[in-house]
Amino acid sequence: MHVIIGRGATANAAALLLAESGDQVRVVSRTGGGPEHPRITRIALDAGDATALTDVADGATTIINCAMPAYHTWPQTVPPLFGAILSTAERTGAVYVMLGNLYGYGPMEGPLTEDHPLAATGPKGEVRARTWLEAKAAHDAGRVRATEVRAGQFLGPGAFSIFNAMVVPKVLTGRLALVPAALDTPHSFTSIDDAARTLVTVARDDRAHGHPWHAPVVVSSVRDAATRLAELAGAPPPQLAEMTDRELTLLGTTAPLWDELWETHHMSHAPFVVDASRIQSTFGLQATPLDDVLTATLRATSTPPRALTTA
Secondary structure (H helix, E strand, O other), X not given: OEEEEOOOHHHHHHHHHHHHOOOOEEEEEOOOOXXXXXXXXXXXXXXXXXXXXXXXXXXXXXXXXXXXXXXXXXXXXXXXXXHHHHHHHHXXXXXXXXXXXXXXXXXXXXXXXXXXXXXXXXXHHHHHHHHHXXXXXXXXXXXXXXXXXXXXXXXXXXXXXXXXXXXXXHHHOOOEEEEOOOOOOOEEEEXXXXXXXXXXXXXXXXXXXXXXXXXXXXXXXXXXXXXXXXXXXXXXXXXXXEOOHHHHHHHOOOOHHHHHOOOOHHHHXXXXXXXXHHHHHHHOOOOOOHHHHHHHHHHOOOOOOOOHHHO
C-alpha cells in the first residue's frame, strides 16, 4: 500500500501507475480529490497534521510527497508541512519519496548533474534544498529511507506550468503569447508521466535510497516546442514574444505569483540544461519524445490548464 500526498497531475499519474500495477493507494489532500480507480482511496486530510497522517499511513510501504502549497508561500508553508510528512515516514517505516525540482541548485553553468552543490540564492530554492537535506540527514542517521526526484519544467496534460498556461492556449487559437522566458535558449522539460514513472521506480528500488535523481528531460527552446505544438495541431505558426521586465513587474501588482518568477530568472532566461543520464543508466528510464507529450496535451485541451493566477 502506498500513500501519495497531493492531487496535482504528477500525483494523480503516480497513483494510477501504482493502482494499475495491482497496489493499493491512498491519495491524501485537503479536498480529498484525486483520480478514480478501484484500488485508490481518496482521503481529505491536512498532511501537516503528523498524527492524523500517521494513522492514514499505518502499514504503508511508501509515502510519496507531491504536496505543493501556493507558490508564493513556500518559505512559510513548506518547512512545517514537509517536516510532518518526514516525521510520518519515520514513525511508520515507509520509504519516503519526495517530488522536488531544480530550484535548490541556484545559478549554474554547463549541464546540471545530481552532484552539483545545492547553492540556491533565493528563498524558494533555499527551502527546497533544506527539506531534502533534512530528509537526507534522517536517512544517513538510519531513521528513514529517503530519496528525491527532481523534475524540470512540467509538460503534458494537467501540468501546472508556464508553457501549459501561457503558451498552449494562445498557440492553438492563433494569438500572441507573451512568455516570461527567453524564447530561443535551451531548457529542460519533464513530462508529467515521466515524473510519475520516476517516482514509482525509485520508490520500489533500494538502489535509489539516500540519493536525489533527475527525472528524464527533453531539452528544447520555448519557440521550438511551441512551433512543434502548432504543427501537430494544424494551427498557424506561433506568435511569441518575450515578456519585458516592466510587464512582469506590472503583473506582480495583480497576483503574488508573478513577483516570485524573479528568483528563477536564471532558469528561464539563460540556457538551463539538465543531465538525466544517471536515471537512465541505473534504471533504464528515458524521456518520452516531445511529440508524444505534445500530442497528449492536445488530446486533453478540452480541459483547460489551471490558470497561473490561481496558484
